[in-house]
Amino acid sequence: MHESIIRTPLVTGNPSLHDITEDISRPVEGKPTKAWWIGFIFSFLGLCLWLYSAGYTMTVGIGAWGLNKTVGWAWDITTFVWWVGIGHAGTLISAILLLFRQNWRNSINRSAEAMTLFAVICAITYIFTHMGRPWLFYWALPLPNQYGSLWVNFNSPLVWDVFAISTYFSVSLLFWYIGLLPDIATIRDRAKGVAKKVYGFLSFGWTGSARSWVRFEAVSLILSGLATPLVLSVHTVVSMDFATSLIPGWHATLFPPYFVAGAIFSGFAMVQTLLLVARKAMRLENYITLYHIELMNIIIMVTGSIVGAAYLTELFIAWYSGVEYEQYLFLNRVSGPYWWAYWIMMTCNVISPQLMWFKKLRTSLAFTFFISIVVNIGMWFERFVIIVTSLHRDFLPSSWAMFHPTFYDVGVFVGSIGVFFTLFMLFIKFLPGVAMAEVKLLLRNSSEAAKKRMAAKEGKTYQFSPETGGVVIAATTNVRKGENHE
Numbered sequence: 294m295h296e297s298i299i300r301t302p303l304v305t306g307n308p309s310l311h312d313i314t315e316d317i318s319r320p321v322e323g324k325p326t327k328a329w330w331i332g333f334i335f336s337f338l339g340l341c342l343w344l345y346s347a348g349y350t351m352t353v354g355i356g357a358w359g360l361n362k363t364v365g366w367a368w369d370i371t372t373f374v375w376w377v378g379i380g381h382a383g384t385l386i387s388a389i390l391l392l393f394r395q396n397w398r399n400s401i402n403r404s405a406e407a408m409t410l411f412a413v414i415c416a417i418t419y420i421f422t423h424m425g426r427p428w429l430f431y432w433a434l435p436l437p438n439q440y441g442s443l444w445v446n447f448n449s450p451l452v453w454d455v456f457a458i459s460t461y462f463s464v465s466l467l468f469w470y471i472g473l474l475p476d477i478a479t480i481r482d483r484a485k486g487v488a489k490k491v492y493g494f495l496s497f498g499w500t501g502s503a504r505s506w507v508r509f510e511a512v513s514l515i516l517s518g519l520a521t522p523l524v525l526s527v528h529t530v531v532s533m534d535f536a537t538s539l540i541p542g543w544h545a546t547l548f549p550p551y552f553v554a555g556a557i558f559s560g561f562a563m564v565q566t567l568l569l570v571a572r573k574a575m576r577l578e579n580y581i582t583l584y585h586i587e588l589m590n591i592i593i594m595v596t597g598s599i600v601g602a603a604y605l606t607e608l609f610i611a612w613y614s615g616v617e618y619e620q621y622l623f624l625n626r627v628s629g630p631y632w633w634a635y636w637i638m639m640t641c642n643v644i645s646p647q648l649m650w651f652k653k654l655r656t657s658l659a660f661t662f663f664i665s666i667v668v669n670i671g672m673w674f675e676r677f678v679i680i681v682t683s684l685h686r687d688f689l690p691s692s693w694a695m696f697h698p699t700f701y702d703v704g705v706f707v708g709s710i711g712v713f714f715t716l717f718m719l720f721i722k723f724l725p726g727v728a729m730a731e732v733k734l735l736l737r738n739s740s741e742a743a744k745k746r747m748a749a750k751e752g753k754t755y756q757f758s759p760e761t762g763g764v765v766i767a768a769t770t771n772v773r774k775g776e777n778h779e
Contacts, residue, residue, distance in 0.1 A: 296738040298747045299766070302757060303397055304740040306579035310733055313580075314479060317729040320575045321480055325722060328574045333718045339711015346704030347422050354425050357701040363694035364684045368702040369423050370534075371676040372709065375559065376416035377458065377531055378552075378672065381524055382560025383409025384465055387472070388520035391513065396739055397588055399731040400580045404571060404721070405564050406469040411716040412563070413462045415709045420454075422705060450534045457530040461523050468516045474499045474509070475730040528556040535679065541622040542683035545610070551603040555672060558596035558642070561589050562668035567717060569662050571726055580727050583656050590655040593668065597646030600675075604643060618688065626682045630695060634674050635682070641671020 308316065320326075325333070350357050360367055383405040390398040421427040433455045435445050445452050478499035481492035499505060532552035535543035565586070572581040611619040626635045645667050649655040686693045720726070737743055741757050748755035753766050 296743075298744055298751070298753075298755070300739070301582075301584040302739060302741040302744050303400065303582065303584065303735050304580060304732060305582055305757065307740070307742045308579055308736075310736065313729050313733055313736075316577070316579070317476075317725050317727050317732075318480060318483060320721060321723060321725060322483065326574065329718065329722060332570070332574070333715065333722075336711050336714035336718055339708055340715045341708075341711070342704050343418075343708020343712050346701045346708050347418065350422050350701055350705065351427055355423060357699065359697050359699045359702055361694050361696070363687065363692050364681060364696040366680050366684065367696045368677075368698055368706055369419055371673065371680050372706050373416050373419040373423075374531055374552075374676045375673050376412045376419070376709070376713075378528060378556035378559045379563045379669075380409040380412035380416065380461070380465075380560065381528060381553075381556040382564045383407070383412075384461075384468070384520050384524050385557055385560065386564070387468060388517040389524065391517045392521060396735055397585055399735055400577075400582075400727055401564065401568055401585055401589075402731070403469075403472065403728045404567055404717075404726050406465065406472065407717065407720045407724075407726075408560075408564060408567055409465050410462070410469060411713050411720075412560075413458060413465065414716065415713050416458065417462070418709060418712065419705075420458075450530070450537055453530045453533060457527045461527045464516065464520050464523055468513075468520055471509070471512055471516065472728060472731075473724060475501065476725040476728060479729065480725065524557075525553055528552045540683050540687070541616070541618040542626075542679065545607070547603060547606060547610070551600070554596050554599040554603065555642075555675060558593060558600055558646075559669055559672035561593050561596070562665040562672070565589055565593070565661055565665035566669070569658060569665070571721055575721065575726060577727060580732055583658075586658065586661055587652075587656050590649045590661060590664075593664070594646045594649035594655070597642060597649075597668070601643035601646075604639065622683060622686075625686055626678060629682065629686070631678065631682045631685070634678050638671055638674040638678050641667045642675060645671070 320329075355369075358367070358369065383402075386398050386405040387402045390402075421430060424430060433445060433452065435447075474496060477492055478496040478501065481489060481496050484492050529549040529552065532548035536545055536548040538544060568581050569586070572578060608623055611623040614620075626632075645664055648660075648664070654660050681696050685696055744757070745755045748766065755766060
């Protein structure tokens with residue numbers, strides 16, 4: 294497939310096919326670097342904090358948290374929705390961009406898919422810790438039982454959560470693992486001893502034959518078709534937890550598209566955070582380029598604008614509805630006891646992404662890393678504002694109450710971040726963090742070397758500027774006649 298010469302290359306540094314295999318396999322085959330050990334130790338400490346906090350909660354019950362009769366949900370459901378949202382970008386990058394034939398996904402889809410799985414695992418841990426009696430988790434499933442006609446309440450949005458998230462996790466896991474098969478087989482063919490047997494088992498007998506590749510591509514497209522509506526449906530279902538209630542601030546038809554845009558917004562921010570770290574720690578600058586970073590920043594800017602429009606729409610609808618409870622709720626959000634949470638949310642989610650309009654900022658690695666952290670903080674506060682400020686002052690002033698988190702609220706939240714990063718660090722150590730088979734497909738048309746070949750055929754001189762991510766056609770030269778047209 295021909296590609297325009299003026300498009301920015303997706304692989305820089307002129308690596309060969311063998312170089313790609315060496316560069317991406319090196320972290321898996323070699324000893325862990327010092328940077329990896331530092332990241333893993335900090336992450337593992339977070340995991341230990343989660344084990345203690347979640348274990349205590351399961352032992353004594355959710356009374357260990359700061360919940361009260363008025364604020365029945367707080368940090369738990371806030372962080373649950375936050376993790377589900379983060380899990381959206383991986384499937385979006387993998388499935389939707391694959392269907393639209395966007396080649397720039399090839400360098401980043403593997404880590405993004407892994408991020409999806411780990412984020413959903415963190416979300417699932419909240420379901421278990423919030424159950425009070427997690428050993429009876431199967432009661433949330435529609436299983437035949439000895440009570441005759443006793444079934445789960447299919448009208449409950451919480452049951453919809455179980456179906457939506459389990460389906461999303463299953464399809465995402467299958468999609469991620471199918472995509473890994475060619476790369477695991479490459480590691481298998483280079484490994485020795487026990488590692489060869491382990492990767493041989495994990496590769497499921499991949500041979501690399503033409504028949505295998507045809508089936509691989511067919512299955513990938515089918516799974517993309519299945520996963521794409523899931524991206525839109527999962528957070529829509531999660532938003533129904535709130536939208537189907539009568540609580541002011543929750544009872545809104547705006548929630549499904551608002552939640553989906555917010556999920557993609559926060560998911561891409563987390564992908565940026567992870568990829569910037571992996572890019573530097575694993576020396577993958579030639580494969581995760583500034584162009585990839587800039588494209589993801591543009592998506593963050595667009596989805597951030599949608600989220601900002603949703604915030605303003607909520608305010609307008611509250612005023613326009615004429616319902617005094619709705620009007621008071623939003624006045625309370627802006628100027629009540631939790632005003633600081635509302636304005637942190639607005640600053641992080643509405644103002645900060647608009648800075649991406651400036652190319653110099655959206656192509657800056659340091660600024661991108663900073664904004665990715667800011668966006669995730671802002672999106673956590675968005676869920677906190679929706680949940681806590683809607684509950685702490687309900688219809689009866691006599692039942693108004695404030696929510697104050699306990700050590701175990703904070704411990705489970707910070708610990709879940711440790712669980713997430715521990716899983717990610719183990720992933721990039723034992724499996725290829727970049728899809729090497731798919732990156733190799735880019736060498737022919739979309740790499741820096743391919744652009745140079747195309748320019749030479751047209752008698753032009755090609756220069757690439759990695760600092761700005763731009764492309765410069767320096768001069769037009771008629772090689773045959775020896776003429777130079779500036």
